[in-house]
Amino acid sequence: MSQQYPNWTHDQLMREYYDHYWGFPVHDERELFRMLTLEMFQAGLSWATIWRKRAAFDEAFANFDIQQIASFDDQKIEQLMQNAAIIRNRRKIEATINNARVLQKYHAMGKTLDHFLWSFVDGQPIELNAQQDTVLPAKTPLSTTISHQMKKAGFKFTGPTTIFSLLCAVGIVNGRVK
Template sequence: MANQHHRPDWAEKSPELREYHDHEWGVEQHDDQKLFEILSLETYQTGLSWETVLMKRDAFRKAFDNYDIDQVAKISEGAINDMMENSAIIRNKRKLDSTVNNAKVVQKIQSSGQTFDHYLWSFVDGKPQKIVRDADGGRVVENELSQQMAKQMKKDGFKFVGPVTLFTYMFAIGMLVD
């Protein structure tokens, strides 16, 4: 169990968010498939609420073969077009296409002899990094690390991995703590 104490305001908005915060958010993650799933969910969240994404999580798991990287990488354009008819998921073609694209990039990383876990955690030398908030407690939505990570991941072929998305992602998988 991760974070039952000191829940942020966002985690108090619904039972689903509370459950996610208490059992997943900020827990160090090192499983390639789970890291891929969380990255995919973070990309869907762009422009939407996290609660919306969580409410559709089971439907996304069904649509994307439980985020099995090899299966997702094989999803065809026709299958993506079929997904666009599925009201149980977020029907944004660019985001759905990015999931397949990103699975292929993860495969490429894995075929080079590296795990996705090692690839990601190498940005922080394998250790969670503590983030210091501004003295006024201001909301930080990205940092130099998330900017560097976004630049490298885009260079490596990932899609929908901007610095704001990756900043949240790094907190979600336990790479950043505050």
């Protein structure tokens, strides 16, 4: 039986993303932060645009080293604003730095983004049993709850739609085609 793909995998890049990344459970702290950041930058744009630029984002954001990003200052923000290889949105850049600083505080308390996100599903992915033509919702009660808790903790640019997209991308919600 040949691989079934969701309708949004319209080109080879998106099929490779689907085959190797989307929907597989992620527990690595740096990768979770990377995906959170990329999902934030995606808001208002296509995921394909962001995914094509991921190497540039990796380079611009110190391979998503939380400690390094938390130390970014105004000079670094201006440097990032001049980097044509990434999305130059000051609010999203500043949110990324803010979120790294929030995670620093989490880590200092012995907490992780991994535990935080996965605790909402007791460590087990939610299975959507999606079909090829399934249209996933923009947000869910779960993503709204997590968004609210993240904002309460000080995270920025973590609305329910961004969070639902993150949950699917990192396998907390399994929307892969059955």
